[in-house]
Structure formats: structure tokens, C-alpha cells
Amino acid sequence: MSASPQMKTEDFVFSAGEHWLAATRVQPDAGAASSVLTLHGLGQTANRHTIRYVLDHLAGHGLGSVCFEFSGNGDSSGALEEACLRRRYEETLAAAEHLDKREPLTLIGTSMGGHLAAWVAPVLKPACLVLFCPASYPADAAESRFDGGLARPGPYPDSPAYAGLREFSGDLLIIGAGKDAVVPAETLDGYLAAAMNARSKKMVWLDDCEHFIHRWLPHQDALRPQVLTTIRDTILRARARQ
Numbered sequence: 221m222s223a224s225p226q227m228k229t230e231d232f233v234f235s236a237g238e239h240w241l242a243a244t245r246v247q248p249d250a251g252a253a254s255s256v257l258t259l260h261g262l263g264q265t266a267n268r269h270t271i272r273y274v275l276d277h278l279a280g281h282g283l284g285s286v287c288f289e290f291s292g293n294g295d296s297s298g299a300l301e302e303a304c305l306r307r308r309y310e311e312t313l314a315a316a317e318h319l320d321k322r323e324p325l326t327l328i329g330t331s332m333g334g335h336l337a338a339w340v341a342p343v344l345k346p347a348c349l350v351l352f353c354p355a356s357y358p359a360d361a362a363e364s365r366f367d368g369g370l371a372r373p374g375p376y377p378d379s380p381a382y383a384g385l386r387e388f389s390g391d392l393l394i395i396g397a398g399k400d401a402v403v404p405a406e407t408l409d410g411y412l413a414a415a416m417n418a419r420s421k422k423m424v425w426l427d428d429c430e431h432f433i434h435r436w437l438p439h440q441d442a443l444r445p446q447v448l449t450t451i452r453d454t455i456l457r458a459r460a461r462q
Contacts, residue, residue, distance in 0.1 A: 242295035259333030
């Protein structure tokens, strides 16, 4: 779906600890509430722009959002090698301060961003979680720098992501990639099992997709509308239940 002619975007920066983080607000029209926050994945090329095909679709249906870049990525300050999960947890909370509290919160996380979205859920209490190929890391990885020492994603029983999901009572949507060579399928099974108190939970598998889902899905003309509709309907249903 193309962007609505009324859609408004605004680039801005905000502080988080010692860093300035670059962000974009995507609204269905000027003054509309922004209640969806996106969290991107790990890696030098990760940025806030690859998720825009999702956010533009949501804006076309009245849902405003904020996407941003963690320190060390994109236009934000800092070096990726100096970052860690704990720092990104705090940056997520700082980003959430720029959402409109008039509407129920939705967190959309990709890969590492999925881990963070679940981890912060007990604090931010989102009505909805949408997780693309969510990674999971062990509890002792929280302070590990992104300089090669971070544990590989896996179904760690002590993962803060799983612990966060056990307290989550909203609607959960997980979108997995059938050819994911980064996040084992058992990791996603762990997410579903941990979400024991979720109001609803659904798994969508994209059988021919590899881990970098936002490079692939925008070009799937037949599949993309179905996935976007599922995301949109899950968020709207969660909002209506609040």
C-alpha cells in the first residue's frame, strides 16, 4: 500500500545517556498520536528505515509510530562495538518517552530488537508485541559488548526476553523465517512457550525467507499485503481490547 497523501513524517533526535539517537515519527496526519515503537536488529547496517514499509502501511490505517536507531547505528552517535544489550534496553525506555500515552502501546522488534521488546515489556506494558525473527540471549549477556563477545542467539531458558514475556498479558504476533540461519527455530518456540499469560499469540512462518526479513518481504508482492494486514489487524484488535 502506498503512503497516504495526508501522512506526515518528522525526523528528530533525542538523548539517551551520553548519546543522541536519530528518530523518525510517522503519523497518519499532523497531530495524530504515535503509539507504535520499532526496535531494529544488531549489525553495522541495521537502521530505522528498513521497517518503513510496515510503518507507512500502519499510518495509512490511522496508526502513528516512532522508529529510531540505537547508539552506534545509522545517524545516531556512538560506536557499535561499545554498545551492549543493557545500554539498548535503556535506550528503548528513552525512546518510549516520545510516544503518545493516549493510546495503547505496541512494540515491534526485529531480531535483537525482538529480545529487547520482550525484555522491556514488564516496564512498558504494551498491549501488543510484533516480533520479526526474534533473537534471544542469556541473562549473563546483558553487559557483553558488541565487539565479538556477544553470545549467539538461542533458546536460553534464563533469557530476559522469555522472563519478560511471562509477564506479558497482551497480544503477541511472531513472524518467523523458514530459512533463518541466525536465530534457531527453537528460539521462537521458546517465545511462544514463555507467553503463557498472553491474551492471544500467533505465529506466521515465511517459508522461503532468510533472517534479514525486511530486505526480502517488501519485494514479495503476493505475500507482503497478507503479512501487513495481519500486523495491522493484530494491533487494532489489541487496542480495542484495552
